[in-house]
Amino acid sequence: MPAFLLYLVHTLFPPDTRQPTELGADFMILVTGIGIVFILTRYQKWRWLWREWLTTVDHKRIAIMYLIAAIAMLFRGGVDALMLRTNLALPNVRPIGALEYNEVFTTHGTIMIFFMAMPFIFALFNAVIPLQIGSRDVAFPRLNAMSYWLFAFGAILFNISFVIGGSPNAGWTGYPPLTEVAFNPGPGESYYFLSLLIAGIGTTITGINFLVTIIRMRAPGMTLMRMPMFVWSVLTTSALIIFAFPPLTVALALSLLDRTFGSSFFTLGHGGMPMMYVNLFWLFGHPEVYIVILPAFGIFSEVVPTFSKKRLFGYTTMVISLVSIMFLAYGTWVHHFFTMGAGPTVNAFFGLSTMLIAIPTGVKIFNWIFTMWGGRIRITVAMLYQMAFIPTFVVGGATGIMLSVVPADYQLHNSYWVVAHFHNVLIGGTVFGLLSGLYYWWPKMFGFILNERQGKVAFWLFVIGFWVTFLPQYLLGLEGMTRRMYTYPFGFGWHELNLISTLGAFIMGAGFLALVYNIVWSLRYGERDLTGDPWNGRTLEWSLPSPAPEYNFARIPVVHGVDEFWAMKESGDTLANHLRPQDVKTLELPKNTGMPFMLGLSFFVGGFGMTFLWWPIAIFGGLGVVACLLYAAFDYNDKKHLPADVIRHTERSWGRLQA
Amino acid sequence: MSEGMSEHSEIEAVEPGLEFLRPKFEVEGFPWAQVMGYVFSLLLTFAALLLVVYHAMPPILLLAVILALALGQAGLQLGVFMHLREGRGTAWQLLPLGLAFFIAFALIGTSIWIMLFKTGVS
Incomplete structure (x- = not known):
């Protein structure tokens, strides 16, 4: 014993x-x-936690759970980033060693992409999409809860690697042969493959769910060309997810087979082809960066018209550019490995296709500027993030174009210049966009407004910190500093710039703390949103009380044009002032279920067993998965009725029901 | 009783256009097609695996055979599980399906093109 x-x-x-x-x-x-x-x-509170949250299938509650997870993971990834920057602040001073540094940059990248950016966009998908399209829920509410719990348990499996067994250390891309069991024994990389596989199933399901929701569940009258731009961006993002995640799943699963069962798909020996992993990974990886940026584009397309008090400029061109970015996103992945040496023809093709993406993106930038042009601009926190986004993203995009020039890429590849570029677009684009959306839709999600003054402090800390961190990194890249170095000697001329960069990272950290303080303070003292329309919004989600009731719409609205709620307010004909008691019907809503949680837990147990090759545990988890799916398939009692009287009572308490 | 009836008739149907998502347990029998489809999928998968593991034939023939098995598998999945044979008025599921085929072939084709460099340099 x-x-x-x-x-x-x-x-x-x-x-x-x-x-x-x-x-x-x-x-x-x-x-x-x-x-x-x-x-x-x-x-x-145990019973409350289980009944109200862990078993919920309500998209608004799932959104809140995604958001909490995303902010927690932003903290974890941010602490990782500060550890990395501390190690590089001064030459030869290294609080953490090479191995731990590898682990920290691996988890930093993986967490920020898969467990911060992805749940953050899904939080906004869930919070906003059904409300914007005038629907009572997503198409498949139970699958929605399954997506969440698969993501959540994947994230837990990834995070415990830090304290149990050892972290992955082969970078967020997990290239072989470094992930081969011969070169990387221990559970670390298995954690990486399994947690991303589990979370990836959830992500794929979310993509399917929202594609179906947007295509099938729009309110009557909402044609495709009347959809709010955020809905368009989610439609294209969902299509990207559906086609981009399978190559990742294949790459991860085959790598896992190589590690666990001794196959040789990507191994150095036995006819394996490691570069095929790289090809498959970026087949996913490049669409992935558009998966996280397109929702940000959608958020800005909502924020700019609202705070400029103008209709979005160039709606049709916005749609065309979204759809063309979606297609072009599949045709550029080789630019992540130009230096593999696939030959001049291949590299030239993918260099050109990369440059092409700048055209629709440029169209969007100009459209936002033209929307603001001549508008009555209100400088709120959401709008500030948008205004910081435009110059930041233009710089990030321009450096991306420079990288797409193949000979230049051969010089810049793997240098800090690349690090600066992708943080420039991922923070300047995705994170600014998500924070803008957070401030914009927070009242709708929680029923109170985040304090604007505190929000502006957090904004300035975050944006100034961002530039102080990443501008020096461009210069470091030009001076020859390569990425993923854990320390460097004195005398290369790198130390001043590195020190400035580290300083900037801590300013960003302070910005994060200010954001958290802002949330906690506003939770207690923040202004309550009693109107449901704190920003004088233009789209249907603002026609509902904040937060929206479980059934969203007592009566489904009929849509006549873009910016339907704005038109309603113009004509004085809102949803509330002509809802009569006889219009309210008893509704059929999905019933809460513990199955998604148990399914996620089973995947977690199975994944943990496979990580340590403890087969009885792995098989036990697998059986749990099968049991949950069987239960889900034969559970016909999955609907509940919400009586019309309850709805009438709720609506009357909001003053939204005519006598 | 009549109270309950009227309350029931007040229930709004599922979203317009989504009626087909309601399961029809009464009209449909045991899903033999799906069960057999599942069994055949497993058979095709294990056949391919065993052929490769035991090097059952010369490499070129092996490639051809597992490719044929893969095509059979794809057809089976599309026909039995992906609702390809079910029409509901407009056959607009053909559009995303065409898109899927286009993307799959474009990605596989370009991947082969990209990885051909090995024959060029070695």
């Missing part, structure tokens, strides 16, 4: 994880965990 325990401790906590930072993290997790359990038990 003690031998067994010894084996367990040695496997779960191998010597190289017994570092001060990781023991500190272990301790923090333990304390936080005990704290949460204590509070839930003390205030008898």
